[in-house]
Amino acid sequence: MVKNLKEWEVETISQVEFKKALGNYPTGVTVITTLDENNKPVGLTANSFASVSIDPLLILWSLDKNSSLYDPFIQTSKFAINILADDQENLCSLFASKVPDRFGQCVWEESERQLPVFPGALSQLECEVYNKIDAGDHIIFIGKVIHITNEDKNPLLYHKRNFGTIPEEFYKKVANV
Secondary structure: OOOOHHHOOOOOOOHHHHHHHHHOOOEEOEEEEEEOOOOOEEEEEEOOEEEEEOOOOEEEEEEEOOOOOHHHHHHOOEEEEEEOEOOOHHHHHHHHOOOOOHHHHOOOEEOOOOOEEOOOOOEEEEEEEEEEEEEOOEEEEEEEEEEEEEOOOOEOEEEOOEEEOOOHHHHHHHHOO
């Protein structure tokens, strides 16, 4: 017999258990960038990135409301998603850190749309802010993709607090299908 949703008991789930469950899901790694009110580049590492729609081309990512970069991102009208390649773990670590001048410690360039992007990234998706949604302790940004750059490289992956890439045997299996 199927229980009615109203009959379900609400479980108490710890944040530790929740984070452990989410850590079991391997993800790609991104550095999301924009400009602050002084036109200085800012960015952060995020793995809360997903596609939303093909028509129009929409993606999403989320930002902790307590982030030191909350104000620049909440005020911007555009941002770039840099999907990191397997040789860019250093960028991931740098933009996950509290280092004040992150852009002074890496190679980056300004795109034609005046957004900070990283040469050698697997993909760069430049976006206009389409919507912002309040979601608990985070804000979900939905971006309309206005420009894409892709490279033929392997992705940087994150799983159970570790970085890695897709093993070569995976690509061999795919080629044989």
